[in-house]
Amino acid sequence: MKLWRRLLLFVLLLAVSAAAAAWWWLSRPLPLATPTVELSIEAGSTPRDVAQAWVQAGVQTDGWLLYQWFRWSGQARRIRAGSYELEPGITPRSLLAKMVQGDEAFERVRLIEGWTFRQFRAALAKAPNLKPVSAALDDAQLMARLGLPGVSPEGRFFPDTYVYSRGVSDITVLKRAQTMMQQRLAAVWAERAANLALKSADEALILASIVEKETGRGEDRARIAGVFLNRLRIGMPLQTDPAVIYGLGEAFDGNLRKRDLQTDGPFNTYLRPGLPPTPIAMPGLASLRAAVRPEPTKALYFVARGDGSSVFSEDLAAHNRAVNTFQRQASARKP
Incomplete structure (x- = not known):
């Protein structure tokens, strides 16, 4: 009887020691081979695969112990696929929590x-x-x-x-x-102005890309869109330099020449009426909105002032005066 009691006590002491060791291990920071350890867990990976992958990535512990922790925690099946990053101080307990919560590195x-x-x-x-x-x-x-x-x-x-x-x-x-x-x-097209001189959302996208390239000044976008839509209504060429430049592609060296404007091509909006065949850039939301809700204007022309803003004119004579004025100013600023 005394031997039986001694054996039982010994087993209990072993169990307590094992539990204490497990608790200590779960709460102890894992040694890392590098300052940070990264791992991408693919969908369908088993808990055993994940444990071994962490060891191979640089977590310096026994893969079998790590797997057993995942398994006996009851959360092994909740480990999420994704990209994770470990830093010093991570414990087996917090490592599992990170994967279960999907606390990924982005x-x-x-x-x-x-x-x-x-x-x-x-x-x-x-x-x-x-x-x-x-x-x-x-x-x-x-x-x-x-x-x-x-x-x-x-x-x-x-x-x-x-x-x-x-x-x-x-x-x-x-x-x-x-x-x-x-x-x-789709959202901005659904909110387009009545009697818009555009036939489709794709045309709105093309116009928005031109507006995006013509100005970086937010308050001018809707008016510039209005100018181009006025030109479309009367069949006037859009005459937008950014479209010609886009058509030149990698051949453009930063200097748009007269011969470029006189060379025919699908993006030469000086020689071909209407919109170019595709957008010429990726427009942002402000330009998309400007294309479908343009500012009412009688202007047919605009010229950049040189400070990001533009001067708008209703007739060619006024436009030419504005061009001369700001070209002279631009020449005067050159060293």
Whole structure:
């Protein structure tokens, strides 16, 4: 009987010691091989896979112990896929909580109003921890991948700051930007002014891209849109330099010449009436709104003052006077 009691006491002491050791281990910071340890957990990964992946990534502990903790916690099946970053001080307990809560590590990329799609792609290629899946695709293949085969990519992505999980594909960011533009465009088109001289939301997108490139001054956008819509109504060429520049592509060296304006092409709005065939940039929300709710104006012309604002004229004579005035001022400012 005494032997039985001794054995029972010994087992109880072992259990208490094991429980104390487990509690100590769960509350003790995990050693890390580097100042931060990162891991992207793919959907469908098992708790055992996750435990081993953390060890391989640089968490210096026994993978079997980590797996057993996930398993016996009762929360192993709640571990979420995503990108995670560990810093010194993380314990097995807080590591599991981080994965269950989906407390991921994020990056962000900013896509700027007025950028072309080529500039968008360049920014995505430089974005940190973003898989460059689209790098192997040309524009046509990429648009087909996004479900828009045969559609030009220009203007189809909304400029904004996009937050993403580390390790995701750049296709994911592009899809979000494309969806955002569709939603924004549909919303502003639904609120368009009556008797708007545009036939479709796509035409509004094209005009908005021109407005975006013609001015960075918010208060001028709606009036500039009004000028271009006045020209469309009377069949007057839009005569917008940014469209010609876009048509020149990489051949543009920063200096728009007279011969460029006299060379025919789909984006030469001096020689061809109406809107260009596609947008020429990625317009922001303010330019989208200006295109569908222009400021009522009789002006047919405008010229930049040189400070970001524009002077508007109703006839060519007044416009020429304004051009001469501000060209002289610009010449006087040159060293």
